[in-house]
Amino acid sequence: MAPIQKECDYLVIGGGSGGLASARRASGMYGAKAIAIENKRLGGTCVNVGCVPKKITWQAADIAEKIKESKAYGFSVSETAPFDWTMFKNKRDAYIRRLNGIYEKNLKNDKVEYMHGTASFVDGHTVKVVLDDQTEVSVKAKKILVAVGGRPNFPPVEGAELGISSDGFFELETQPKKVAVVGAGYIAVEMAGMFQALGTETHLFIRHDTFLRTFDPMVQEKVTAEYERQGIVIHKGSSQSKLEDIGNGQKRLHYKDSNGEGTMDIDTVLWAIGRAPELEKLNLSVTKVETNEKDHIIVDKYQNTNIPQIYALGDVCNQGYELTPVAIAAGRRLADRLFGGQPDAHLDYSNIPSVVFAHPEVGSIGMTEPDAREKYGDENIKVYTSSFTALYYSMMEPEDKGPTSYKLVCAGKEEKIVGLHILGLGSGEILQGFGVAIKMGATKADFDKCVAIHPTSAEELVTMK
Numbered sequence: 001m002a003p004i005q006k007e008c009d010y011l012v013i014g015g016g017s018g019g020l021a022s023a024r025r026a027s028g029m030y031g032a033k034a035i036a037i038e039n040k041r042l043g044g045t046c047v048n049v050g051c052v053p054k055k056i057t058w059q060a061a062d063i064a065e066k067i068k069e070s071k072a073y074g075f076s077v078s079e080t081a082p083f084d085w086t087m088f089k090n091k092r093d094a095y096i097r098r099l100n101g102i103y104e105k106n107l108k109n110d111k112v113e114y115m116h117g118t119a120s121f122v123d124g125h126t127v128k129v130v131l132d133d134q135t136e137v138s139v140k141a142k143k144i145l146v147a148v149g150g151r152p153n154f155p156p157v158e159g160a161e162l163g164i165s166s167d168g169f170f171e172l173e174t175q176p177k178k179v180a181v182v183g184a185g186y187i188a189v190e191m192a193g194m195f196q197a198l199g200t201e202t203h204l205f206i207r208h209d210t211f212l213r214t215f216d217p218m219v220q221e222k223v224t225a226e227y228e229r230q231g232i233v234i235h236k237g238s239s240q241s242k243l244e245d246i247g248n249g250q251k252r253l254h255y256k257d258s259n260g261e262g263t264m265d266i267d268t269v270l271w272a273i274g275r276a277p278e279l280e281k282l283n284l285s286v287t288k289v290e291t292n293e294k295d296h297i298i299v300d301k302y303q304n305t306n307i308p309q310i311y312a313l314g315d316v317c318n319q320g321y322e323l324t325p326v327a328i329a330a331g332r333r334l335a336d337r338l339f340g341g342q343p344d345a346h347l348d349y350s351n352i353p354s355v356v357f358a359h360p361e362v363g364s365i366g367m368t369e370p371d372a373r374e375k376y377g378d379e380n381i382k383v384y385t386s387s388f389t390a391l392y393y394s395m396m397e398p399e400d401k402g403p404t405s406y407k408l409v410c411a412g413k414e415e416k417i418v419g420l421h422i423l424g425l426g427s428g429e430i431l432q433g434f435g436v437a438i439k440m441g442a443t444k445a446d447f448d449k450c451v452a453i454h455p456t457s458a459e460e461l462v463t464m465k
């Protein structure tokens with residue numbers, strides 16, 4: 001059967017954070033004829049296997065910690081009932097399904113035509129979509145946005161497929177008793193923290209001595225030490241050579257760490273060793289769109305690829321920020337530029353705040369101290385730090401108190417704040433407001449001029465000496 005033919009102004013491949021935001025703005029605000037294609041679930045990584053279910057699980061982990069800590073405040077809390085992982089998982093899934101429906105309704109409201117199917121390029125203007133019932137649709141578009149996101153990597157380790165990725169974390173029907181999380185990025189650190197807080201025996205395998213290695217050294221050192229204090233077993237200097245099935249749902253992990261070679265029998269191994277662009281089914285090569293050595297699509301700050309009518313954004317690109325608000329903002333600016341008569345609209349990729357939902361949370365914006373020293377020279381950098389015990393922990397025994405540490409990295413005579421790094425309770429919420437200040441070019445003197453809010457942890461940021 002000959003494929004169904006369609007034409008549009010704007011074809012968006014990928015119904016995730018960036019694609020949906022861009023399609024809805026182009027159609028809803030500027031009246032472009034837009035079509036969006038998604039082959040899994042609307043909302044993409046963030047809604048289905050990323051930010052949203054992750055944060056809900058983090059809240060559960062946070063509650064578990066608060067229940068333990070409540071004793072120090074005089075509550076008689078019995079911890080005999082285990083966390084009902086299955087009930088929690090089903091409820092979380094139901095919430096996500098509701099979100100999927102809301103996303104579909106939003107597309108309708110903004111008059112974006114939505115097709116559920118897999119897109120692949122036929123040429124630079126034409127995309128073939130294979131719908132769920134195998135019907136083929138050929139779409140000719142004036143402009144095409146590639147917003148296909150990424151997928152988790154598995155390592156080239158024998159038996160690696162017996163482990164799960166972060167996607168699999170959200171499919172776990174029951175709580176593992178013992179897990180090995182492999183990786184040192186924010187996803188590994190967040191998932192290890194959640195498992196531990198919820199009562200799973202947690203082993204974290206990292207290659208070096210600290211994790212979160214793109215963050216400021218203060219963050220790396222303090223959070224690694226805090227995870228050890230909490231009882232997470234961190235295997236430093238580690239590598240894995242084999243994973244095998246030993247029956248009864250158990251796996252055996254063969255590894256090496258700073259203590260030598262070993263094996264560990266375990267319920268679940270979670271690989272969180274990085275992500276790769278989801279280009280497999282796209283047949284991108286026919287378009288001659290350029291990618292880098294890691295398969296990321298190369299774009300400029302306007303989201304232009306090397307092919308005039310093809311654009312890309314979000315996790316599939318080389319822009320270095322794999323975050324939902326980045327993809328959304330880039331998608332909206334792109335629609336403003338292509339259909340809204342704003343020829344210079346683009347996302348400013350400097351000073352983007354980000355948070356790690358570790359235990360405790362980490363917030364970071366701007367340069368790390370080593371990067372700032374390298375850029376401006378030691379003599380032009382002044383660093384303010386503060387490490388203290390948050391008032392929340394005042395009622396607890398010394399061994400139960402978590403850390404709070406803040407750092408401001410200031411450059412030049414005017415002490416412009418070029419980096420702000422915080423870890424401690426509430427850091428995610430604290431960072432958003434300070435992010436505005438940093439984006440506006442705040443100096444240390446500006447921070448000093450702001451009267452503190454007492455008693456909070458964040459007040460330390462405006463009273464540093």
Ligand SMILES: Cc1cc2nc3c(=O)[nH]c(=O)nc-3n(C[C@H](O)[C@H](O)[C@H](O)COP(=O)(O)OP(=O)(O)OC[C@H]3O[C@@H](n4cnc5c(N)ncnc54)[C@H](O)[C@@H]3O)c2cc1C
Nearest residue numbers: 014016017018039044045050119148149314315322323324
């Ligand atoms: C575990 C985890 C936790 C995270 N936590 C956070 C967080 O707390 N905060 C934050 O800001 N970010 C977080 N992220 C990152 C965030 O999810 C991504 O940066 C964001 O989703 C990227 O958006 P995107 O539009 O580029 O791609 P995606 O959201 O991945 O969307 C791409 C979509 O394209 C579809 N697709 C792919 N190929 C095709 C094809 N050929 N045809 C049709 N459809 C296709 C995919 O199915 C997918 O739905 C997290 C990610 C993970 C994995």
